[in-house]
Amino acid sequence: DTEVTQTPKHLVMGMTNKKSLKCEQHMGHRAMYWYKQKAKKPPELMFVYSYEKLSINESVPSRFSPECPNSSLLNLHLHALQPEDSALYLCASSVGTNVDNEQFFGPGTRLTVL
Amino acid sequence: AQSVAQPEDQVNVAEGNPLTVKCTYSVSGNPYLFWYVQYPNRGLQFLLKYITGDNLVKGSYGFEAEFNKSQTSFHLKKPSALVSDSALYFCAVRASPPRGSYIPTFGRGTSLIVHP
Numbered sequence: 001d002t003e004v005t006q007t008p009k010h011l012v013m014g015m016t017n018k019k020s021l022k023c024e025q026h027m028g029h030r031a032m033y034w035y036k037q038k039a040k041k042p043p044e045l046m047f048v049y050s051y052e053k054l055s056i057n058e059s060v061p062s063r064f065s066p067e068c069p070n071s072s073l074l075n076l077h078l079h080a081l082q083p084e085d086s087a088l089y090l091c092a093s094s095v096g097t098n099v100d101n102e103q104f105f106g107p108g109t110r111l112t113v114l
Numbered sequence: 115a116q117s118v119a120q121p122e123d124q125v126n127v128a129e130g131n132p133l134t135v136k137c138t139y140s141v142s143g144n145p146y147l148f149w150y151v152q153y154p155n156r157g158l159q160f161l162l163k164y165i166t167g168d169n170l171v172k173g174s175y176g177f178e179a180e181f182n183k184s185q186t187s188f189h190l191k192k193p194s195a196l197v198s199d200s201a202l203y204f205c206a207v208r209a210s211p212p213r214g215s216y217i218p219t220f221g222r223g224t225s226l227i228v229h230p
Contacts, residue, residue, distance in 0.1 A: 042222055100146050103160065108155075
């Protein structure tokens, strides 16, 4: 299995809702990432998990809360989001955090905040 | 600090013609360079990488890239473009800490349009 899966594909939520994005990989990768991507822009790093521990938080607002329950799963919990948080949220994984490791990306969750 | 520049927002090429998507980089130390492609409404897909060794790197779908240290460039090429190659292409660089970051820095992306 050489893919990263993400659910749901699309999500529409109000500013008072709580929702979660899920990401899963079964490649044995020990590094997992959350990115936010606006249309026709490069992905912006949000969080990095290495060996199930949060290693990087790129000053992301607390309304985004990541969780790594095990080495195959990565969640992103959403609460009290703003309309400007509407974007494509991408999960990625890599063998590790070595500089020569390429990343494998999931198809993304298209999030719309009303 | 590390950075990547993709000087062209868009590249237009006729099907069957060769294509080049440009990328230049700036790092302290040895660069690790990557190309990714993103089709509409999809995630990024790894195409190829330069770590060390041969300056010409071959990747997926007939793409290749040439590492040029003196020009600090890593241009993506394909001898004969297909309409299905139309997508958004991202160049990325990583470098070893402490002078660099293992977190990839992405270029702004280049939209490749291949005309039939």
